[in-house]
Amino acid sequence: MNAKNTKPFSCRPAGPDPKNAAKKLICRQEMTKEDFTELLRAYENQEVRKWLREEALRLRKKYYGNQVFTRGLIEFTNYCKNNCYYCGIRGANQKAVRYRLSQEEILACCQEGYKLGFRTFVLQGGEDPFYTDERMAAIVREIKDSYPDCALTLSIGEKPRESYQLFREAGADRYLLRHETANEIHYRQLHPANMSLENRTRCLNDLKSLGYQVGAGMMVGSPGQTLQCLAEDLLFLQKLQPQMVGIGPFIPHHDTCFAREPAGSVELTLYLLSLVRILLPWVLLPATTALGTLDPFGREKGLLAGANVVMPNLSPPKNRKQYELYDHKICTGEEAAECRSSLERRVTAAGFTLVSGRGDARHP
Numbered sequence: 007m008n009a010k011n012t013k014p015f016s017c018r019p020a021g022p023d024p025k026n027a028a029k030k031l032i033c034r035q036e037m038t039k040e041d042f043t044e045l046l047r048a049y050e051n052q053e054v055r056k057w058l059r060e061e062a063l064r065l066r067k068k069y070y071g072n073q074v075f076t077r078g079l080i081e082f083t084n085y086c087k088n089n090c091y092y093c094g095i096r097g098a099n100q101k102a103v104r105y106r107l108s109q110e111e112i113l114a115c116c117q118e119g120y121k122l123g124f125r126t127f128v129l130q131g132g133e134d135p136f137y138t139d140e141r142m143a144a145i146v147r148e149i150k151d152s153y154p155d156c157a158l159t160l161s162i163g164e165k166p167r168e169s170y171q172l173f174r175e176a177g178a179d180r181y182l183l184r185h186e187t188a189n190e191i192h193y194r195q196l197h198p199a200n201m202s203l204e205n206r207t208r209c210l211n212d213l214k215s216l217g218y219q220v221g222a223g224m225m226v227g228s229p230g231q232t233l234q235c236l237a238e239d240l241l242f243l244q245k246l247q248p249q250m251v252g253i254g255p256f257i258p259h260h261d262t263c264f265a266r267e268p269a270g271s272v273e274l275t276l277y278l279l280s281l282v283r284i285l286l287p288w289v290l291l292p293a294t295t296a297l298g299t300l301d302p303f304g305r306e307k308g309l310l311a312g313a314n315v316v317m318p319n320l321s322p323p324k325n326r327k328q329y330e331l332y333d334h335k336i337c338t339g340e341e342a343a344e345c346r347s348s349l350e351r352r353v354t355a356a357g358f359t360l361v362s363g364r365g366d367a368r369h370p
């Protein structure tokens with residue numbers, strides 16, 4: 007890519023060429039499942055990979071400059087009524103040491119985060135029935151009353167539309183609910199029978215129609231995932247047009263059925279980050295903790311592949327290890343919100359600028 011931003015090819019109609027799918031994506035044409043499959047196969051093609059990465063970085067710069075947004079992640083409960091097979095805090099894991107934070111403790115995390123410069127708080131947890139809709143709405147209201155200049159993101163799983171509406175009215179701005187996989191058969195391999203892709207999709211559509219900034223996403227390399235599944239994930243994202251997309255490698259947890267499964271690939275995750283940046287140029291795309299867990303430079307590599315968000319851990323330090331979604335989850339050093347200055351150094355060294363502020367999506 008040269009400075010004038012000319013593309014390395016012309017946007018003429020596609021002929022029989024392995025690079026066609028990449029051209030279509032870069033030219034912002036509507037993609038089919040076959041296009042996405044071809045694009046994923048092009049992962050092996052170094053030349054195509056280079057184009058896509060450069061285009062992702064160009065778009066990231068066009069929409070967000072060198073800015074990297076931060077979110078303070080508050081993991082406020084690891085109780086969960088669900089049993090997602092990949093997840094370390096699933097309800098059936100009797101070995102998990104459970105905790106939940108009180109409203110006061112959650113507010114104390116926000117206070118600490120605000121002092122550190124965070125202007126978005128993400129409340130994430132298992133699906134914990136202790137936090138009734140009323141309790142949750144009260145927490146949302148108190149955070150938004152105390153910090154009106156901050157955005158509040160919820161990530162507390164599948165709820166009826168009415169609950170989402172209540173939280174929205176209480177002041178919640180964003181909602182993260184990864185779809186996990188857009189392929190029905192694969193969804194069944196990852197979740198017990200009482201969960202469904204249909205309900206997950208219903209939730210995402212409800213959240214969107216209620217005016218949330220919505221985040222979907224998937225793990226890369228989860229057991230049973232094929233190239234076709236990933237192609238369907240990209241098709242799903244193209245249709246949903248979410249404001250945020252969370253993509254991280256699958257990492258096994260020792261107390262789950264997938265304990266012996268291999269972790270996902272860092273390189274393939276980076277490739278997908280670039281594809282999603284091009285597909286949804288204005289998207290908020292985190293360099294995830296899972297990426298940083300598998301690779302000591304995962305965060306930096308994520309930013310250089312097109313990511314523009316980092317989410318350091320703002321949970322009480324004593325609980326961080328207990329929110330164990332997968333083995334060896336990092337939660338100290340640059341992962342820890344209190345080490346913001348060292349995170350800032352690393353982000354700067356990678357050529358970006360860590361900014362304070364809500365960091366909303368810039369729409370086209």
Ligand code: SAH
Pocket residue numbers: 092093094130131132133161162163164182183184186224225254255256257258259296331332
């Ligand atoms: N209960 C909430 C939050 C789930 S935890 C919800 O349902 O949305 C947040 C994300 O962590 C999940 O969406 C999943 O994609 C990811 N995750 C869970 N287990 C994982 C594992 N073993 N490896 C990598 N990511 C995992």
